[in-house]
Amino acid sequence: MxxxxxxxxxxxxxxxxxxxxxxxxxxxxxxxxxxxxxxxxxxxxxxxxxxxVAPGFIDIGAHLREPGPSYKGNLRSETKAALAGGYTTICCRPDTSPCIDSSAVMQQLMDKVELLGQAKVRPIGAMTKDLEGTHLSNMAGLQHSGCVAVSNMRKPIDNTLILRRCFEYASTFDLRVVFYPEDSWLRADGVVHEGALASRLGLAGIPAAAEAIGLSRVLHLVEVTGVRVHFSALSTAQAVEMIAQAQAKGLPVTADVTMAHLTYTEAEIDGYNSQFFVQPPLRSVADRDALRQGVRDGVLSVISSAHLPHEEAAKMAPFAASEPGMATLETLLSQGLDLVADGVITLPQLIERLTTGPAQAMGIAAGQLAVGQxxxxxxxxxxxxxxxxxxxxxxxxxxxxxxxxxxxxxxxxxxxxxxxxxxx
Amino acid sequence: MKPTSAPQNPADPRSVQLTEDGKLRHFLTLGGLNKEILEEILDTADSFVNMGEQSVKKVPLLRGKTVVNLFFENSTRTRSTFELAAKRLSADVLNLDISTSATSKGETLMDTLQNLEAMGSDMFVIRHADSGAQHFIASQISPNVAIINAGDGRHAHPTQAMLDMYTIRKHKGDFSKLKVAIVGDILHSRVARSQIQALNILGAEEVRLIGPKTLLPQSLAEMGATLYTRMEDGLKDVDVVIMLRLQKERMAGALLPSESEFYRLYGLTTEKLSYAKPDAVVMHPGPINRGVEIESAVADGPQSLILNQVSYGIPIRMAVMSMAISGQTQQKAKAAESNSDQSNAATGEASA
Known part of the structure; x- marks a missing residue:
C-alpha cells in the first residue's frame, strides 16, 4: 500500500x-x-x-498478561492499549503465567502475536527456569524463537555464582540482560521508600541502599563477564551516579526510568493511596530530580512504562495488601508532554527516550524515520x-x-x- | 491542569476523620487533630470516669446504635474495654473475630464490611494487621458508619495513646512542663507512634525515644522526638517513663541478641528509674513481660500507673465513641438539610 x-x-x-x-x-x-x-x-x-510525526514508540518491560489470567488483561487488550499510546514495539516481560522460559511458551505467544497483527512484540525471556534463580533457562532457544533479552525480573538471584553463570551464558550468544537491581534481603517486606513518611505511616520501608547494593553487585559482574546489561526502573539518585560512572568506564550498560518515577514522589502515598504502590517504590524529591537530570544527560537513555494492568479488586485493599503496579501505556505520552511543558526535558529528548533509546538498548533495528526503515x-x-x-x-x-x-x-x-x- | 494527583486519591486519613465543621466522625489517627479535640476527648472521658462506681453503669448516648467490634487481629483486653465502653453507652454490641487469612484478599474484606453495613451498623471498631486498613475502610464504605481504630499495623493505636494522655494529665498535670521517655521496641509500635503525636499536639516539653538502633528508626525524629540509645542519658530528668511491650519473637535474632542483654540495657529496674526525676511515673500499655522490659518491683511499685491506665481505657473509649457518633449525626443532618435545600429551595428551617 x-x-x-x-x-x-x-x-x-x-x-x-x-x-x-x-x-x-x-x-x-x-x-x-x-x-x-x-x-x-x-x-x-x-x-x-x-x-x-515520530517513530513508533518502543517499550521495555510492559506486562502484556499473555499467557496468564485474562481478568488482568490479554495480548489483544494490551497491544491495543500500546497502539493507542503510540507504541509500535513492546519488549514484554517474562513473568507471565506460565513464565516465558522455554521456546514452547515463546512459540505460542509469537503465534498469537502474528495472528493479531497489531503491535510488534519482542519478548524478554526468563533468565532462569521458572524465574527461580537456580537453573539457567534455554537462552539460546529463547533467542532463536524471538527473545531480544533475558531477565529474572524482580525475582532475586541471591547466589552470586549463579548470577555470574547466567551472565556468562547470555553473553555467549550476545544476548542482552534486563536487570532490576535490588538487594532482596534489604528489601525484605518493604513496600515504600524508607524514610520519615514510611515511619509515620507505619509501612515497611525499602532503603535506597537496596538498589545501590543490587546495582553494584551486577556492575562488578559486567566487568568480569562482558555481558550487556540494561538496568530497568531505577529509582534512586545513587543509581544514576553509578550508571554514569560505569558508562564513563566503558561498560556495556544502559538504563531506564519509569514515567511514574520521573513524575511522582513518595508524597503520593500519604493517605495510603494504593494506586501509587509500585516496585521499586516512589522515592524522595531529590531522587526524582536526579532521575530527571539523568534523562536530560542521556545516562538514562530510556523512559519505560512499567505497564502492569490489574483488575479493580487488586487495589481494593489496605496498602501493603494491594498489588503493586500501574496501567500506563495510554497515558505515558501525555505525562511526557507535561514534563516537556514544565521544561524538565525537550520534546526531541522525550521522543528519543521513547524510540532510539530503547531500540539501541535492546539492539533492535527500529525507532528511526529513515528511508528504507x-x-x-x-x-x-x-x-x-x-x-x-x-x-x-x-x-x-x-x-x-x-x-x-x-x-x-x-x-x-x-x-x-x-x-x-x-x-x- | 496538572495531573500529578489523581481525583480518586483517597483523602488524607488526617482529614477524612473530621466533619466539615472539624468534629470527629471517625477516629483513625491522632495526626492532624488539634489540641482542642484532644482536650475535648480528655474532658469527656473525665465525665465518665466515675461511672464504674455507680450502681447503674449506663448512659443513653448510643441507645439504639449498633457497634460492631471487628478484630482481624487477636486481642482480649482492648476488645473487652471497647465492648464495655459501648455497653455503658447503651449500644447494641456485636463482636466478630475474623482470622486474617480468610480476608487477606481485598474483595473479601470489602464483602465482609458491606454485609455488616447492610445490617444497619452505626460504628465499626476495627483492629487490623495492615497499616492504613481502617483508613482504607473509612474511604470505601458508606459515610454513615463511624470507624474507630483499635490498632492498625505499626501505624496507630489512638485510643491507647489517649488513655495514656489521660493518665499523664490526671497524675502529672500540665503537659508543657513534662519530659516523657518512651522505651523499647519503637520500630514495631503503633502505640509509640500515636503517643509521639499526642504528646506533641498537647505541647509536651520533650518527647524522647530510647532503644537500640535496630528498634529505633532514625526517621521517627521527624515526628517530633529526640532519640537516645542509652537509658542513663534518655531517662535523665524525665517526668514520665513509658515502657513498651517487647514481642517474644523479636527477642532472639537479628533485632536483638537475647532477652537478657535487652533487660540489662533497657529493662526498667529500680536503679535505672533513679535516673529519672524522683517523682517520675511509670506507664506500660500492657500486657507486661516481667523481667524482660520491666522489673516487678517497678511494675508494682509506688511510681507505677500501669493499673490506672487500664481503668481509664473504658472512659476514654466511651468519649471517643460518643464524640464520633455525635459527629456522624451532625454530618447526616447537614447532608439531609442540603439535600432538602436542593430539592426545595423555598424552605428555610433550622438544622437539628
Whole structure:
C-alpha cells in the first residue's frame, strides 16, 4: 500500500530531524521524506497538519498478561492499549503465567502475536527456569524463537555464582540482560521508600541502599563477564551516579526510568493511596530530580512504562495488601508532554527516550524515520485535552492513577509496517 | 491542569476523620487533630470516669446504635474495654473475630464490611494487621458508619495513646512542663507512634525515644522526638517513663541478641528509674513481660500507673465513641438539610 502523510512535524532526534514536511510510504517501508518520488501515487493520504510525526514508540518491560489470567488483561487488550499510546514495539516481560522460559511458551505467544497483527512484540525471556534463580533457562532457544533479552525480573538471584553463570551464558550468544537491581534481603517486606513518611505511616520501608547494593553487585559482574546489561526502573539518585560512572568506564550498560518515577514522589502515598504502590517504590524529591537530570544527560537513555494492568479488586485493599503496579501505556505520552511543558526535558529528548533509546538498548533495528526503515510511526498532537476514563482506555487494567484526570496531548494515528493499525 | 494527583486519591486519613465543621466522625489517627479535640476527648472521658462506681453503669448516648467490634487481629483486653465502653453507652454490641487469612484478599474484606453495613451498623471498631486498613475502610464504605481504630499495623493505636494522655494529665498535670521517655521496641509500635503525636499536639516539653538502633528508626525524629540509645542519658530528668511491650519473637535474632542483654540495657529496674526525676511515673500499655522490659518491683511499685491506665481505657473509649457518633449525626443532618435545600429551595428551617 502506498501512503502519504501530509504536513506533519517530523521529529527524529537520531538524525537531528525536526521539520514540517511530508513522508511517503510504500510496501511497509519509508520511501521518502519531503518531495514525493516521481510517479508516486498514494492510495491514501493522511493529514497530519499541526501534529507530530515520530517513530513508533518502543517499550521495555510492559506486562502484556499473555499467557496468564485474562481478568488482568490479554495480548489483544494490551497491544491495543500500546497502539493507542503510540507504541509500535513492546519488549514484554517474562513473568507471565506460565513464565516465558522455554521456546514452547515463546512459540505460542509469537503465534498469537502474528495472528493479531497489531503491535510488534519482542519478548524478554526468563533468565532462569521458572524465574527461580537456580537453573539457567534455554537462552539460546529463547533467542532463536524471538527473545531480544533475558531477565529474572524482580525475582532475586541471591547466589552470586549463579548470577555470574547466567551472565556468562547470555553473553555467549550476545544476548542482552534486563536487570532490576535490588538487594532482596534489604528489601525484605518493604513496600515504600524508607524514610520519615514510611515511619509515620507505619509501612515497611525499602532503603535506597537496596538498589545501590543490587546495582553494584551486577556492575562488578559486567566487568568480569562482558555481558550487556540494561538496568530497568531505577529509582534512586545513587543509581544514576553509578550508571554514569560505569558508562564513563566503558561498560556495556544502559538504563531506564519509569514515567511514574520521573513524575511522582513518595508524597503520593500519604493517605495510603494504593494506586501509587509500585516496585521499586516512589522515592524522595531529590531522587526524582536526579532521575530527571539523568534523562536530560542521556545516562538514562530510556523512559519505560512499567505497564502492569490489574483488575479493580487488586487495589481494593489496605496498602501493603494491594498489588503493586500501574496501567500506563495510554497515558505515558501525555505525562511526557507535561514534563516537556514544565521544561524538565525537550520534546526531541522525550521522543528519543521513547524510540532510539530503547531500540539501541535492546539492539533492535527500529525507532528511526529513515528511508528504507519499516514505517512504524506514531502521530500525535500535543494540545488536545482528554479525560481518562474506563471507557476510553483500551487496556483491561483498571489501575490508572490518572483515572478521571484531564490530560493534554493524544495519539491520533499509529502505523505498523506502513499499515494504519490505530486511529481516533 | 496538572495531573500529578489523581481525583480518586483517597483523602488524607488526617482529614477524612473530621466533619466539615472539624468534629470527629471517625477516629483513625491522632495526626492532624488539634489540641482542642484532644482536650475535648480528655474532658469527656473525665465525665465518665466515675461511672464504674455507680450502681447503674449506663448512659443513653448510643441507645439504639449498633457497634460492631471487628478484630482481624487477636486481642482480649482492648476488645473487652471497647465492648464495655459501648455497653455503658447503651449500644447494641456485636463482636466478630475474623482470622486474617480468610480476608487477606481485598474483595473479601470489602464483602465482609458491606454485609455488616447492610445490617444497619452505626460504628465499626476495627483492629487490623495492615497499616492504613481502617483508613482504607473509612474511604470505601458508606459515610454513615463511624470507624474507630483499635490498632492498625505499626501505624496507630489512638485510643491507647489517649488513655495514656489521660493518665499523664490526671497524675502529672500540665503537659508543657513534662519530659516523657518512651522505651523499647519503637520500630514495631503503633502505640509509640500515636503517643509521639499526642504528646506533641498537647505541647509536651520533650518527647524522647530510647532503644537500640535496630528498634529505633532514625526517621521517627521527624515526628517530633529526640532519640537516645542509652537509658542513663534518655531517662535523665524525665517526668514520665513509658515502657513498651517487647514481642517474644523479636527477642532472639537479628533485632536483638537475647532477652537478657535487652533487660540489662533497657529493662526498667529500680536503679535505672533513679535516673529519672524522683517523682517520675511509670506507664506500660500492657500486657507486661516481667523481667524482660520491666522489673516487678517497678511494675508494682509506688511510681507505677500501669493499673490506672487500664481503668481509664473504658472512659476514654466511651468519649471517643460518643464524640464520633455525635459527629456522624451532625454530618447526616447537614447532608439531609442540603439535600432538602436542593430539592426545595423555598424552605428555610433550622438544622437539628
Amino acid at each position: 502506498k501512503l502519504t502523510i501530509r504536513g506533519g512535524r517530523l521529529i527524529d532526534p537520531s538524525q537531528q530531524l525536526d521539520q514540517v514536511t511530508d513522508i511517503h510510504i510504500d510496501d511497509g517501508r519509508i520511501l521518502a521524506l519531503g518531495q514525493a518520488p516521481a510517479g508516486f501515487a498514494p492510495e491514501r493520504t493522511l493529514h497530519a497538519e499541526g501534529q507530530i 519499516p514505517a512504524d510511526l506514531s502521530i500525535f498532537d500535543t494540545e488536545s485535552e482528554w479525560q481518562v476514563s474506563d471507557d476510553n482506555l483500551f487496556t483491561a487494567g483498571e489501575n490508572s492513577p490518572l483515572m478521571g484526570a484531564t490530560l493534554k496531548g493524544q495519539v491520533k494515528t499509529t502505523l505498523v509496517d506502513g499499515a494504519v493499525v490505530f486511529e481516533r
